[in-house]
Amino acid sequence: MLYGSSQNLILLCYSSRSSFINYAFDILRMISLSFLGAAREVGRSAILLETDSKFLFDYGIKINRKGQPPSFPLEPVGYVDKVIISHAHLDHIGYLPRIFDHYNVQVLAxxxxxxxxxxxxxxxxxxxxxxxxxxxxxxxxxxxxxRLEYEKPLNFKRNKITAYDAGHIIGAMVTLIEYAHHRIVYTGDMKYEDTLMHRKAVPVRCDTLITESTYSNRPHPPRHELEKKLIAIAEQTISKGGVLLLPAFAVGRAQELVRALHMFDNVYLDGMAIQACEIALSHSDFMREPGKYESALGNVTYIKKPNDRAKILARGGIVITTAGMLEGGPALSYIPRLNKNSRIVMTGHCVDGTNGRKLLETKTITLDKTEFRVKTPVDYLDLSAHAGRDDLLRYINKCAPERIFVVHGDDCVNFASELSGMGYDACAPSVGERFEVK
Ligand SMILES: [Zn+2]
Ligand SMILES: [Zn+2]
Incomplete structure (x- = not known):
């Protein structure tokens, strides 16, 4: 009995000594972050996290002003162990294949x-x-x-990786990596407010937070009012035989618009938005109220042939189509042919210099290299899939980080200094900067 007890004691001492040594090693372990893109800008997201392994958060491209080629992130030095893709937008995933020009690596998404x-x-x-x-x-x-599932951790060496719903588009994730008693969270793109398609992002308590800041300088108008306004515009337009043209990003916005306009029986989907909506339908466990999305999409007619467009232009209806910033896609073929009772509603952020931005600011677009003056009335409804300023602050507060890196925004420096004024240790890194966070 005594022997048994002393053996247990020895085992206990050994195990606590071993965990003490592990703990001591953990204290000494270094963690660093290198910002390869999306630093003081929107686009080309790419952040390298180094623990005992190298993780690359996102690898996207940046769409520039019309006529200019896209920009790419810096290339990570040496091999990375895993690439973690937050969601399927080109500014987060568009340059991923470039890594496979050099070597193969597991991608988590x-x-x-x-x-x-x-x-x-x-x-x-x-x-x-x-x-x-x-x-x-x-x-x-x-x-x-x-494939990662939300809230089902994956272990790699001494790292634990967990994905959480980011509320941005279908499958978007906030990523937590736990290593050496330190919790690092990367938000990717995030919305901290319920939308028709998704629940709001899950806040994750952490020591270090890398947060997007797209709308750090402005809140969004109340969403239900925007949805009501959209429905009113749709009713007015189709009652007069016009076409309501909704240029939309295929991934995310097109699905949200399908849900918002579920009560109309003359909604048409055209271009890449069709496949994106179908793919979303096959992942109903990643959306809220999948039954409502399924019935809304079931009510929509797909445009399969260019000839079908002429029929809709003649009889009127609601057309959801790409491209969201009017940089190509079927949307451009509709605009010059819209009748006098038609309307155009832009619902997403348009990068400076794109046709979408030009349309909003000057009512002109470039079509086949010539300037085209658009006579159709144009509205803008801010149905953003990003957290507005107030929600961003609430989300950060819930995560309660010790240190914040502000990325993916046009106003990162100001937002970081505001956060510093609120008592956070915050900064807006530049492209190429490296920080030791532990
Ligand atoms: Zn996005
Ligand atoms: Zn983004």
């Missing part, structure tokens, strides 16, 4: 991100005759994606 990535790569490669990576690399990248 949710199932919807995986399926939508294939659609995005195919579309980008169709538009660009010479994609910025080898032709075989996008297929390789898709083959190396391991």
């Amino acid at each position: 949710t199932a919807p991100t995986h399926d939508l990535a294939g659609l995005l790569f195919r579309d980008a490669e169709k538009l660009e005759r010479t994609p910025p990576y080898k032709k075989t690399s996008s297929a390789k990248a898709l083959g190396f994606i391991k």
Whole structure:
């Protein structure tokens, strides 16, 4: 009995000594962050986290002013162990195949991100005759994606990786990496407010927070009022035989608009938005109220042939189509042919210099290299999939970080200094900067 007790004591001493040594090692372990893109800008998201392993959060492109080529993030030095893709927007995933030009690496992403990535790569490669990576690399990248589920952790060496719902688009994730008693959270793009399609982002308590800040300088108008206004515009337009044209991002906004306009029986989907809506439908466990989305989409007619457009232009209806910033896609073919009772409603952020921004600011667009004056009335409804300023602050507060890195915004420096004024240790890194966070 005594012997047994002393043996237990020895084992206990040994195990606590071993955990003490581990703990001591953990204290000494270094963690660093290198900002390869999306630093003081929106686009080309890419952040390298180094623990005992190298993790690359996102690898996207940046869409520039019309006529200028996209920008790319810096390339990480050496091999990375895992790439973690927050969601299927090109500014987060568009340059992923480039890594596979050099070597193969496991990519962690949710199932919807995986399926939508294939659609995005195919579309980008169709538009660009010479994609910025080898032709075989996008297929390789898709083959190396391991699907993550929300709140089901994955262990890799001494790191624990957990994905949480980011509320931004289908499958978007906030990522937590726990390593050596330190919690690092990367928000990706995030919305901290319920929308028709998604629940709001899950706040995750952490020591270090890397947060997006797209709307750090402005709150959004109340969403239900915008939805009501959209319905009113749709009713007015179609009652007069006009077309309500809704240029939309295929991934995210098109699905939200399908839900918002579920009560109309003359809604049409055109272009890449069709495939994106179908892919979303196959991942109903990543949305709220999937039954409502399914019935709304069931009520929508797909435009399969260019001839169908002429019929809709003649009889009127609601058309949801790409591209969201009017940089190509079927939306451009509708605009010059809209009748006098039609309306255009822009619902997303348009980068400076794009046709979408030009339309909003000057009522002109560039069509086939010539300026075209748009006579159709144009409205803007801010149905953003990003957290507005107030929600961003609430989210940060809930995460209660010791240190904050502000990225993915046009106003990162000001927002970081505001956060510092509120008592946070916050900064807005520049592209190429590296920080030791532990
Ligand atoms: Zn996004
Ligand atoms: Zn983004």
